[in-house]
Amino acid sequence: xMNYDVIIVGASAAGVTAAITAKYHYPNKxxxxxxxxxxxxxxxxIPYTFGIVGAPEKGLIPADEMFKKNNIDTRIGDVxxxxxxxxxxxxxxxxxxxxxxxxxxxxxxxxxxxxxxxxKENVFSIRKDVPYLQKIIDTLQKAKHLCIVGCxxxxxxxxxxxxxxxxxxxxxxxxxxxHCLQLVYDEEFCIKAESTLKEQxxxxxxxxxxESFKGDEFVKGVKLASGRIIDADMVILGIGAxxxxxxASKAGLEIGPTKGIQVNRYMQxxxxxxxxxGDCAEKVSFFDGKxxxxxxASIATMxxxxxxxxxxSTNRVNMxxxxxYSTVLGNCAFAAAGLTRSQAxxxxxxxxxxxxxxxxxxxxxxxxxxxxxxxxxxxxGSQVILGGQVSGAKSGGELINAISACIHQxxxxxxxxxxxxxTHPALTASPIAYQLVNAAEMAIGxxxxx
Amino acid sequence: xMNYDVIIVGASAAGVTAAITAKYHYPNKxxxxxxxxxxxxxxxxIPYTFGIVGAPEKGLIPADEMFKKNNIDTRIGDVxxxxxxxxxxxxxxxxxxxxxxxxxxxxxxxxxxxxxxxxKENVFSIRKDVPYLQKIIDTLQKAKHLCIVGCxxxxxxxxxxxxxxxxxxxxxxxxxxxHCLQLVYDEEFCIKAESTLKEQxxxxxxxxxxESFKGDEFVKGVKLASGRIIDADMVILGIGAxxxxxxASKAGLEIGPTKGIQVNRYMQxxxxxxxxxGDCAEKVSFFDGKxxxxxxASIATMxxxxxxxxxxSTNRVNMxxxxxYSTVLGNCAFAAAGLTRSQAxxxxxxxxxxxxxxxxxxxxxxxxxxxxxxxxxxxxGSQVILGGQVSGAKSGGELINAISACIHQxxxxxxxxxxxxxTHPALTASPIAYQLVNAAEMAIGxxxxx
Numbered sequence: 020x021m022n023y024d025v026i027i028v029g030a031s032a033a034g035v036t037a038a039i040t041a042k043y044h045y046p047n048k049x050x051x052x053x054x055x056x057x058x059x060x061x062x063x064x065i066p067y068t069f070g071i072v073g074a075p076e077k078g079l080i081p082a083d084e085m086f087k088k089n090n091i092d093t094r095i096g097d098v099x100x101x102x103x104x105x106x107x108x109x110x111x112x113x114x115x116x117x118x119x120x121x122x123x124x125x126x127x128x129x130x131x132x133x134x135x136x137x138x139k140e141n142v143f144s145i146r147k148d149v150p151y152l153q154k155i156i157d158t159l160q161k162a163k164h165l166c167i168v169g170c171x172x173x174x175x176x177x178x179x180x181x182x183x184x185x186x187x188x189x190x191x192x193x194x195x196x197x198h199c200l201q202l203v204y205d206e207e208f209c210i211k212a213e214s215t216l217k218e219q220x221x222x223x224x225x226x227x228x229x230e231s232f233k234g235d236e237f238v239k240g241v242k243l244a245s246g247r248i249i250d251a252d253m254v255i256l257g258i259g260a261x262x263x264x265x266x267a268s269k270a271g272l273e274i275g276p277t278k279g280i281q282v283n284r285y286m287q288x289x290x291x292x293x294x295x296x297g298d299c300a301e302k303v304s305f306f307d308g309k310x311x312x313x314x315x316a317s318i319a320t321m322x323x324x325x326x327x328x329x330x331x332s333t334n335r336v337n338m339x340x341x342x343x344y345s346t347v348l349g350n351c352a353f354a355a356a357g358l359t360r361s362q363a364x365x366x367x368x369x370x371x372x373x374x375x376x377x378x379x380x381x382x383x384x385x386x387x388x389x390x391x392x393x394x395x396x397x398x399x400g401s402q403v404i405l406g407g408q409v410s411g412a413k414s415g416g417e418l419i420n421a422i423s424a425c426i427h428q429x430x431x432x433x434x435x436x437x438x439x440x441x442t443h444p445a446l447t448a449s450p451i452a453y454q455l456v457n458a459a460e461m462a463i464g465x466x467x468x469x
Numbered sequence: 470x471m472n473y474d475v476i477i478v479g480a481s482a483a484g485v486t487a488a489i490t491a492k493y494h495y496p497n498k499x500x501x502x503x504x505x506x507x508x509x510x511x512x513x514x515i516p517y518t519f520g521i522v523g524a525p526e527k528g529l530i531p532a533d534e535m536f537k538k539n540n541i542d543t544r545i546g547d548v549x550x551x552x553x554x555x556x557x558x559x560x561x562x563x564x565x566x567x568x569x570x571x572x573x574x575x576x577x578x579x580x581x582x583x584x585x586x587x588x589k590e591n592v593f594s595i596r597k598d599v600p601y602l603q604k605i606i607d608t609l610q611k612a613k614h615l616c617i618v619g620c621x622x623x624x625x626x627x628x629x630x631x632x633x634x635x636x637x638x639x640x641x642x643x644x645x646x647x648h649c650l651q652l653v654y655d656e657e658f659c660i661k662a663e664s665t666l667k668e669q670x671x672x673x674x675x676x677x678x679x680e681s682f683k684g685d686e687f688v689k690g691v692k693l694a695s696g697r698i699i700d701a702d703m704v705i706l707g708i709g710a711x712x713x714x715x716x717a718s719k720a721g722l723e724i725g726p727t728k729g730i731q732v733n734r735y736m737q738x739x740x741x742x743x744x745x746x747g748d749c750a751e752k753v754s755f756f757d758g759k760x761x762x763x764x765x766a767s768i769a770t771m772x773x774x775x776x777x778x779x780x781x782s783t784n785r786v787n788m789x790x791x792x793x794y795s796t797v798l799g800n801c802a803f804a805a806a807g808l809t810r811s812q813a814x815x816x817x818x819x820x821x822x823x824x825x826x827x828x829x830x831x832x833x834x835x836x837x838x839x840x841x842x843x844x845x846x847x848x849x850g851s852q853v854i855l856g857g858q859v860s861g862a863k864s865g866g867e868l869i870n871a872i873s874a875c876i877h878q879x880x881x882x883x884x885x886x887x888x889x890x891x892t893h894p895a896l897t898a899s900p901i902a903y904q905l906v907n908a909a910e911m912a913i914g915x916x917x918x919x
Contacts, residue, residue, distance in 0.1 A: 416896025446866025
């Protein structure tokens with residue numbers, strides 16, 4: 020039996036990052052990553068392999084390359100058991116490996132609803148599995164009516180990429196909530212996203228629930244709770260994911276209330292030699308410490324950097340998940356961090372909002388000038404920022420990270436209003452009109468007038 | 470005599486922002502801005518009016534529009550005296566206005582060196598003066614050999630814009646330091662900037678000092694201290710600016726050691742009813758509280774937001790200048806915040822550097838993928854960030870503001886390494902490869918190995 024100081028199970032965003040972090044922090048430790056799949060897709064890149072990237076093989080995490088460069092061992096194998104008393108893991112073909120510390124980065128599986136007809140041919144979910152993704156793409160070539168269930172990030176991004184590839188395809192997204200991306204953006208941003216989708220001739224059926232999938236062997240239609248039936252010779256489900264906790268629960272590790280592997284703020288499970296990070300791990304909110312259902316690659320890598328650094332001495336703490344997102348629809352970036360206004364109100368915060376919109380160049384006649392809007396949400400008493408949203412120019416994808424830093428540091432509206440920004444005619448709004456600062460200033464104005 | 474609650478002298482970045490901030494914070498106060506110039510150029514936009522923007526009239530601060538929208542009075546007039554005992558100002562044509570609070574935002578003037586021949590025709594400096602700037606542009610049409618003195622931001626940006634307009638013009642920049650932009654970037658970034666300029670057929674004469682300007686009525690050449698003489702029928706000086714403190718010093722306000730109007734951390738001058746902000750005000754460094762010579766529009770607006778908010782009650786404090794810069798050379802963004810490695814070493818900090826370079830898309834075959842490099846400088850003992858530099862994709866213009874937030878909050882390398890970033894295939898590097906986080910992680914690795 021081969022023995023390692025550290026074994027990591029899984030090689031998606033969390034597993035790869037945990038391994039590299041562990042090597043940075045403990046360069047003399049012997050580290051091995053074991054994974055089930057030969058090829059590991061970049062999780063957030065999957066929708067793009069359907070369109071602009073062209074093939075799942077072009078959207079892979081270069082895991083082996085990264086492991087080799089960092090002097091980390093790697094193996095392909097399906098871990099089916101953790102023997103905690105003997106500190107070893109076992110694969111489905113009987114291989115055993117000893118560990119001093121184990122990191123579970125086993126990820127998540129797509130939710131498949133228990134609806135009649137869900138097993139018909141050409142009903143797909145989005146699995147991190149290259150041959151399966153290739154099958155979706157092959158089916159897409161011949162489809163006439165695509166129905167996407169769920170209007171979250173996966174749903175809207177796949178819809179756009181399918182449109183990019185197939186101008187003649189009828190595409191319909193069915194969403195049970197009132198707006199697309201409603202869990203991430205406030206209403207006005209959702210409405211803007213919806214019109215971007217409609218401009219691309221993507222049908223949106225909002226406030227509609229799927230009841231069943233119709234057809235014989237192959238799916239032919241989707242029946243909605245409203246009674247409506249829509250044609251569909253292909254269905255893609257994008258309605259979320261559940262933590263993959265099989266080996267953890269089999270090993271008797273504590274499982275949390277949202278069915279993730281329970282971890283403390285240092286990413287340790289109920290067995291102090293075993294850590295978990297990424298989609299498989301239970302999460303709490305940065306804002307109130309309550310359970311959070313968020314699953315994001317950027318949360319996974321943050322948790323992995325905590326887990327990897329803490330293996331042999333405690334260096335880092337997980338502050339809880341903020342939730343920082345971005346996407347592009349049409350030519351418009353949509354990004355968000357922290358709580359939306361509605362989420363903050365739901366949680367009982369007294370909120371004040373500031374907004375600022377300006378072109379991302381100055382003067383506005385500079386080339387490539389585009390509008391960029393920033394909305395910030397503050398707690399009225401303390402003036403601490405709770406969240407922010409950006410739409411417009413693509414540099415919003417980095418601006419949201421400045422907002423994330425503000426949230427992380429619980430900066431107040433005054434801190435943000437007087438924070439020193441770099442501005443340039445060819446890169447940003449002017450320092451007078453800079454959206455982040457002006458949105459904070461506007462919120463302060465509103466708080467003064469209360 | 471007209472009386473105001475607040476009078477602001479100057480309507481460039483500081484004056485406009487101070488006025489609007491004052492209105493946000495004190496909506497019932499009567500506010501007036503008085504300025505000398507009819508038209509106010511966007512200061513950092515001036516180089517672009519020489520090329521891509523096309524004319525100085527297209528690169529103006531829409532000051533009157535902003536004042537009108539915010540219910541702020543405005544006048545054109547040259548303030549020549551402050552009568553502190555009577556709390557009034559006087560213009561050159563004898564108009565008087567009373568104030569309760571006065572904000573001086575009188576800006577700066579370009580440094581003109583005391584060199585022989587500096588007054589010859591076609592030797593220009595960069596003044597915030599539209600007719601004068603138009604004269605430079607007119608001269609540029611006919612010039613054959615342009616010599617730019619000073620390889621700071623103004624120098625390199627003007628060189629590029631002149632090249633954009635005139636492919637046949639010989640352009641030479643003379644700089645007395647060893648590298649272009651040396652006060653803002655570390656050597657490797659400077660060298661990259663230099664090769665971008667050379668690719669555009671812009672000659673760089675580094676480590677060279679100007680001794681005199683040759684010619685009769687019109688300039689014909691530039692003599693360097695090395696003895697070399699270069700042809701030049703047009704010269705543009707871009708070697709810095711000095712605070713415009715005329716009326717302040719005439720009124721007996723205290724002047725600081727770098728010849729700016731002395732202010733406290735609340736932007737009050739030695740007369741508590743008079744505030745100063747922007748290029749005319751004395752500055753201290755965020756890092757060590759020592760005097761700082763930095764003059765930037767983004768510093769001016771920050772100081773204006775402090776001054777404007779503090780007029781009738783203290784709300785904000787100026788933490789000192791960080792220095793956040795960005796520019797674009799060729800198609801490459803160069804951005805910096807805080808101290809460079811060499812500046813930090815000069816100030817006696819024990820520094821550790823982390824660097825990370827990756828494409829700003831994932832996978833790398835996504836459209837518009839460009840490299841983006843991040844360098845972070847940390848104090849080794851505390852792990853607190855001291856500065857950062859970015860080069861590559863244009864979204865670096867916003868990423869530098871995330872770095873600025875980190876500096877502002879004195880975040881440690883661990884804080885940054887575990888900070889939650891938004892990432893997206895079409896907008897940023899992958900969460901595994903995200904440059905800001907990985908640069909922090911690399912620095913930690915180095916600190917561990919010490």
